[in-house]
Amino acid sequence: MGRYYFDLHGAQNAHDSGGLAFENDTEAFQAAKRLAAELAAARPNLRGNTCVVLTRKGADDVCCIGV
Numbered sequence: 001m002g003r004y005y006f007d008l009h010g011a012q013n014a015h016d017s018g019g020l021a022f023e024n025d026t027e028a029f030q031a032a033k034r035l036a037a038e039l040a041a042a043r044p045n046l047r048g049n050t051c052v053v054l055t056r057k058g059a060d061d062v063c064c065i066g067v
Helices: 025-042
Strands: 002-010 020-022 050-056 062-066
Touching (some): 002 025, 020 025, 025 050, 025 062
Antiparallel strands (some): 002 020, 002 050, 050 062
């Protein structure tokens, strides 16, 4: 299991200091996509100007998903 962090960058910035544990990158990516979709529905002002930035503890890989 790895620890993954879901930060927000753009019009709304937020740092995920705790992260969540997932079995693999695919599960974490799916969770980031769900978070972006939920934010887009709940906070329409974030659409097109904020990204969910997914990172994994101990890795340099970064994945950005637009809200």
